[in-house]
Amino acid sequence: MALAWCVRRLLGVIDSKIFSALKSDDLHYIKETIPESFPFEIEDDPRAQFVRFTGENVREEHVQVLAFMPSLVADEPISIKLIVTVTKKSGLCLEFSCTASADSINIDIVSVNHPGGFFEGTLKNDWHFNCRDMDNDLKKMFYEYLETVVEASTTNFLHKYMMSKLKREY
Known part of the structure; x- marks a missing residue:
């Protein structure tokens, strides 16, 4: 015994x-395996359900990507939610709420914010667009801009990283 x-x-x-x-x-x-050209610093707290990637792009815009844990729904491709925030020096902020798979990214919602909210340092949400309701030309413009901020290789790496986080922590 x-x-x-x-x-x-x-x-x-x-x-x-x-x-x-x-x-x-x-x-x-x-x-x-982080690509040498990977434009972001990685902030990964093992207790958090997301990873923060931050950096600046060639236009000197501050870029933050929040990548959330993968969605593991049966019979659906594995995807991760991303919130991509691009802030200009003026404070103008463009936020993309997206769903990403290993080889593609889909914009769900776009928000445009500007400084001058009720409290000092807050952002006022001026425009909120659901991608399904957008004109095709506007939708195309947002996709093209997003591709300059988060390249396809970056999306692929983010997907692998989040799958690894899921495997490591859960």
Whole structure:
């Protein structure tokens, strides 16, 4: 009886060590595969359901991407929610709420905000567009702009990174 308990306990410890090593190896691999041209710094809090990516683009706009944990719905492709916020030096802010798969990104909602909300330092939400209701030319313009901020290779990396986070932490 005591021997069986010791064996179960030992196997549990071994499984735990193997699982821990797999999780850290996966994170190490992901960090090694960050493309040299990756334009963002990664802020990943293991307790959070999202990862923050921040940087500046060639137009000196501040870009923040919040990537949320993947949606794992049966019979649907795995996707992640992204909120891409681009802020100009003037404070004007363009926010894209998107759904991304490994090889594509779909804009769901676009918001345009400007400084001057009720409280100092807050943003006032001026315009809020549902992509389904947009004129095709406007929709095309937003997609083209978003592609200059978050390239296809970046979307692919974000997707891999979030899948790795899911595997490591949950």
